[in-house]
Amino acid sequence: MDGAVVGYATCSAEVSTWDGSEYLHMDCLFLRHGHRGLGQVQWQTPAWNEGAIRFYGRIGATSKDKRRFFLPVT
Template sequence: MKNSTHHNIRPVEPADLDELLIMMQEHADFERAAFNPGGKKDKLKAALFNEPQRLHCWVVAIDEKLVGFVSYTFDYSTWDAAEFMYMDCLFLRERTRGKGIGSEIIKRLTTVAAERNCINIQWQTPAFNTPAINFYIKNKALAADKVRFTLKIG
């Protein structure tokens, strides 16, 4: 999975989890969101590597150093009566942005979603993240104006 930019997009491995958690913190900081890594390594390990697999994740490496990740799940749309892919996170460290890696990830996700007969891929980004919004529009995504709510349990 290498190309001329000398990056490698590959499935996450258990040995990547510590660096993945660091990138998750960087992603949360970028999105001005709270993040507590406590206890998440074991939960992520179970979701990623146990059967049934609940979470899918690829990491991006340049010279064996992780510089980004994407995670996704599959869900079911009531309105479409069909399965869809939900891209939960797409994060590239700043120095790797603008090099076509994100577009390559979107293309690969599209292939996986099509192979699984998904109706679409859905995701969200904060309204203030203009660079991400422009990137998604450039990659032919359509925005849907909605307000996302979170109801804490427990």
């Protein structure tokens, strides 16, 4: 490596309420051509984001079922 920037990601540290383990929640990821496909990454997108879902499927990503619940508290 020559120190050149090949990509960026914005993340925040989170703790899973499912199993208590720490993980990074990635909000944005960009990699230059030629630096993709060299590892593994996991992400999520809202169910209404059909364009992104089609794109992720075309690049070979698979999804897992997940439901998100909200309860208004007044």
